[in-house]
Every structure is written in C-alpha cells, then in structure tokens.
Amino acid sequence: MATMTTLNTRLSPLPPATGRAGLRGAIASEFTKIRSVRSTYWTLAALLVVSIGIGAAITGGTEASFSHNPANKAAFDATQISLIAFFEIGQLIIAVIAAMAITSEYSTGMIRTSLTAQPRRGTVYAAKAIVLTSLTLIVSLITSFIAFFVGQALLSSSGVSASLFHSVTIPQNANVTCPQKGLGGGGGGLPPGCKVVFSGTYVISPSTVLLAIIGCALFVTLVAILAFGIGAIVRHTAGAIAIAIAALFIIPVLEQALPNQWRWDIMRFLPDAANRVVSVTIPGSADPHLWSAWPQLGVTALWAAALFAGGAYLFRKRDA
Amino acid sequence: MIEVQGLTKRYGEKTAVDELTFGIEPGKVTGFLGPNGAGKTTTMRCILGLDYPDAGTVTVDGRDYHDLGYPMREVGALLDAKAVHGGRSAYNHLLCLAQTNNLPKRRVGEVLELVGLSEVAKKRSKGFSLGMSQRLGIAATLLGDPRVLMFDEPVNGLDPEGILWIRNLMKALAAEGRTVFVSSHLMSEMEYTADHLIVIGRGKLIADCSMSEFIAGSSGAAVRVRTPMAEELIKGVTAEGATTATDDDGAIEVRGMTAGAVGDIAFDQGIRLHELTTVHASLEEAFMELTASSVEYHAGVPVAATTSGSGA
Numbered sequence: 001m002a003t004m005t006t007l008n009t010r011l012s013p014l015p016p017a018t019g020r021a022g023l024r025g026a027i028a029s030e031f032t033k034i035r036s037v038r039s040t041y042w043t044l045a046a047l048l049v050v051s052i053g054i055g056a057a058i059t060g061g062t063e064a065s066f067s068h069n070p071a072n073k074a075a076f077d078a079t080q081i082s083l084i085a086f087f088e089i090g091q092l093i094i095a096v097i098a099a100m101a102i103t104s105e106y107s108t109g110m111i112r113t114s115l116t117a118q119p120r121r122g123t124v125y126a127a128k129a130i131v132l133t134s135l136t137l138i139v140s141l142i143t144s145f146i147a148f149f150v151g152q153a154l155l156s157s158s159g160v161s162a163s164l165f166h167s168v169t170i171p172q173n174a175n176v177t178c179p180q181k182g183l184g185g186g187g188g189g190l191p192p193g194c195k196v197v198f199s200g201t202y203v204i205s206p207s208t209v210l211l212a213i214i215g216c217a218l219f220v221t222l223v224a225i226l227a228f229g230i231g232a233i234v235r236h237t238a239g240a241i242a243i244a245i246a247a248l249f250i251i252p253v254l255e256q257a258l259p260n261q262w263r264w265d266i267m268r269f270l271p272d273a274a275n276r277v278v279s280v281t282i283p284g285s286a287d288p289h290l291w292s293a294w295p296q297l298g299v300t301a302l303w304a305a306a307l308f309a310g311g312a313y314l315f316r317k318r319d320a
Numbered sequence: 321m322i323e324v325q326g327l328t329k330r331y332g333e334k335t336a337v338d339e340l341t342f343g344i345e346p347g348k349v350t351g352f353l354g355p356n357g358a359g360k361t362t363t364m365r366c367i368l369g370l371d372y373p374d375a376g377t378v379t380v381d382g383r384d385y386h387d388l389g390y391p392m393r394e395v396g397a398l399l400d401a402k403a404v405h406g407g408r409s410a411y412n413h414l415l416c417l418a419q420t421n422n423l424p425k426r427r428v429g430e431v432l433e434l435v436g437l438s439e440v441a442k443k444r445s446k447g448f449s450l451g452m453s454q455r456l457g458i459a460a461t462l463l464g465d466p467r468v469l470m471f472d473e474p475v476n477g478l479d480p481e482g483i484l485w486i487r488n489l490m491k492a493l494a495a496e497g498r499t500v501f502v503s504s505h506l507m508s509e510m511e512y513t514a515d516h517l518i519v520i521g522r523g524k525l526i527a528d529c530s531m532s533e534f535i536a537g538s539s540g541a542a543v544r545v546r547t548p549m550a551e552e553l554i555k556g557v558t559a560e561g562a563t564t565a566t567d568d569d570g571a572i573e574v575r576g577m578t579a580g581a582v583g584d585i586a587f588d589q590g591i592r593l594h595e596l597t598t599v600h601a602s603l604e605e606a607f608m609e610l611t612a613s614s615v616e617y618h619a620g621v622p623v624a625a626t627t628s629g630s631g632a
Contacts, residue, residue, distance in 0.1 A: 011430050020389035021421045029419040036412035109403030118420040119369040119386045319371040
C-alpha cells in the first residue's frame, strides 16, 4: 500500500444539493448491492438448475411410465408436472435469496453503514423490497416458462403434452380391460394382455396453461415477499430460512397428520396451498378443499403482506 | 455542530449512556475519551440515529439525523470498518453508498484514490487487512464531502504507518474547517490529534474542555519544591489554600497553586528554595486519575462533580 506523506483531502466539488435523498437513490443502491455479490448469481443459478433440471427429470420419468401404463395419460396435467420442481423446490431457493437480501446486512454489519447513509428506514426497506420483488418476478417468469417448455419438449411424443399455442385434448378417464379378472387397475405397469380404453376428454386452452405458468411465478414472488418479511423480523439468515422452510414445507406436511375435517378447514389458510391450485390445468383435479387459484393466491398474499408489514414495523422501530 | 442534550440510553438493565450533554464545535478535532464500555460507541450510534435514545435529544446542525436532506453530505461516520459486505468489491461498496445520496459516480474513484485503494478497487473487501478496511471506511465517510466527520476508535489494531496516516488525515480534515469527532480509549492517541476533549466514564460526562485545560486542570498539575525549610513552606502554602504532599525523595508537591505563587510565598517568608518546578501531568495520567475516580463512585453519585474546577 502506498504511503501517503502529504494529504490533500480536497476533492472535486460536488454538484449543489437539491431536495433530499429519497427512494430513487435507495433503489439504485439496492440494485447495486444485489448485483454486486456472488451469492445472488449462485442462488439464481441454483433456482434455474433445480427448477428446470429436476422438473425435466420428473417429467421425463412420467413420460417413461406411459409406455408401461398408458392409463396414466388419463387426466394427465402436463403443465403442472413440468412446473412442480419450480413451485415446490424453487420457492425455497427464492425464499433463501429473499431472506438474505435483508439478513446479510445484519450478518455482515452492513446495515449500520446502510442506515447511516440513508437514515430514513422506511425508504431503505421499501427500496429493498422493490428491487427484490422486481428481480424475483422477472426471474420467476423466465424460470417458469423455461421449465414449462423443457417439460413439454420431453412429453412431445406422448400426445398429452400441454401447449401455449393451441388447445390440447386430454383423455378424461381410462378403462382398463384385462382377459383375467382382478388384474387390472393395480399400480405399476399394465399387465400383459390388458387394454386401455379412454373415455371423455378435457380440452385445455392455451389461456389456462398461460395462467398456470404465470400463476406459479406470482406465487413464488409472493413467497419472496413473505421470506423477506421473515428476514426483517428475525434478522438472522439461518433462522429466517428455517422459519420460511417450516412455513412453506414442513407445516403443510405436518398438517396432513391432522384428522380430515380439521385438515380440510386449515389447509386453505396455509401460505403454500396456492401452488397446488394455480399450477392445475385439468378441471376438477385440484384438491376440492382448497379455493380456486385467485382466492388461494390471495391467502398467500395476505401472509406475505402481514409478514412484510411486521418486518417493516420492526425495521423502523428497533435499534439497528 | 453536533448537540447532545440529556442523552440517555439503556440496554435492558444496563444504562450505557446517562444524561449526557455536550456539544461539538467545527474546525477542531474533538477527542471522545473513555475506558472501554464507557458509552462512546453508544453515543455515536445515537447521534447517527442507529439507536433510539431512551431520553434526551441529539441534533446535527439543529436537526435530527433522520431529517437531514443528504446525510452523507453533512456527516461522514465510520463506526466499524468491518461493517461491510465482504463479498462486495470496494468500488461497488462505495457506489451503493454514493447512490443513496445521489452523489456522482466519479466520486467513488476519487475517494478510492485519496485513501490509496485504487489498485484494489475491484477486489472483494473480504480479503482486506484491517488497515485497508479502515481506509475503505474512511473513503466512504468522504464521499459526500461532509462538514462533520465521526470516527470510532479509528486506530484500533492499526500498524504504526496506518496510525500516522489517520492522525494526519484527521488534522488535515480539521484544518479545512471540518468538525472531527473521534473516539478512543488510548489517551496517547488524543495527545497527538485532539484540540478539545470530551471524557466520559460509565456513560456520564467527566470533562468537556480543551486539551490544555484538561492537562492543566487536573490535579496532576503540580509544583515540585525542594527546600531545607520544608515545614515553613508547607505552612505557608497551605495557609493560602494549596494542598501538599511529600515525595519519597523529600520533594514537596504543591497542588492548587502556580510555581510563581509558591516562589512569592517563599520569598516573602524568607524560605530558601533548591528547586521550583511545574510538573505537567501527561494526558494519560490525567485521564487515569479522572476515570479511576469515576470508577470509585457508585450509581447515584454524580460523577460529573469530580470535574468541578477542571475547566480552569
């Protein structure tokens, strides 16, 4: 390092100040923050790899099952299966990115520097949320569409793939008739000699498919806001991620253990329930105890709003 | 100008800062002195609005820190050089700060040049030494060309070259008419840089005076006298209100009186003197004395009382 013997602290003059430091500068700053750390790129890469890669693996496996048992094609939801890795696992990765957008400021101590530069905390909080939400929405949409197209490409020879460009007809029921009674209908492959007769059809329009793709991206974006709120409340990376995973993944599983009547009443109020509705394109195949896509997304949005607001309140009120 | 009025901050049961009142004036290096845990950092955090006071007010140029139009143009503060995201490059760290206050991008390059970090601008700050981190933190404080600069223990852990650099920087900043407020628990450090001193202990104000007043006013400033007529001299000066103590080697330490006054009394009473010396206490001694007494006091006793008379 160069030794400085003389010190001239005179710098070129600054332009005169007008107004006050506000949201625009804060947004520019938060964008610089999020794009200038490697963890952002690593997690986004993980999101793409997991959502598209695992999505492709699941879709490919399903496609392979068709040759063993064509009956599986009945009421087959090609859109949902291509998106399942994105909205089930990808949401957790998004939750990590979102929680870290705020907890990393605390784990590094950067928050003290940030709030010294811009002491109006509501502005900092809003700027962080705006940058995070925009980034998540864009990345989620891209991921959702790619996962969909990759999945459909793998299913292209099955005859039951979904399409964004034309309506697709999917068989509604499969009736298996076998020469020996009692052998049909069991799990696994179709017994030799059995025949599958499809009856009835579903016509899946491109708009239904589009809504599922976009709906999943919206769901994941709401998850980001929810996890961001948790991050602001607990201010600790591992803690925030653990709570987000519990809320999105573990509680819904534990909830399955409850007696049916309770379970059915509770499940629609959980933040993760929306993903099991928005991703559905086959009429009537969503869980009948859940509301339809938009109200169910509304539930997730309410969770996100409550946690976001709680985080905002504490972010402003507590010592940094 | 920073005004702290009756500042009180508690963390749970512990009172970190207790009804602290002082002001910091421009164009000077004001040293903020106190043992570790005295409440220096807490006071600075309250000034910057990072912590909310339980009582009292803190203003910068008459305004709450939260209400400053462009905070970085008014105050540049470095509380903790390691309070950065280590994964971010020095350049991007400064850029994201500059953007919050609408400061031009070119400024980032300028301050990096000023602190000598241009060559590592694109490097992630994770790998920086403490000295480099300190320079990065100082670069951030200068981004907005602020009139007030605050540094919390800036020389802690630095090598001699880094210490000298920071010392000169603070002097240069004050010479330009800026307000420099710097905390330390190292008295020797203040001796080289500070013009004015604010001393706290256990969250309470102990002294608020110029450096020379601080040294002269402390009981450490004494007159050493050697005389074959010790009894007469002690009688003479104590009659005039001074206190005395006798050293191991027979010299008398007279406190509360100048060497001139002691000489006059000796002359008037025909006392022969073999030595008459003013003994300046070092800042270190003066400080130890003050804070030691503050430690002896227990809660409820106004520690500030010990400073009466220190502002000669």
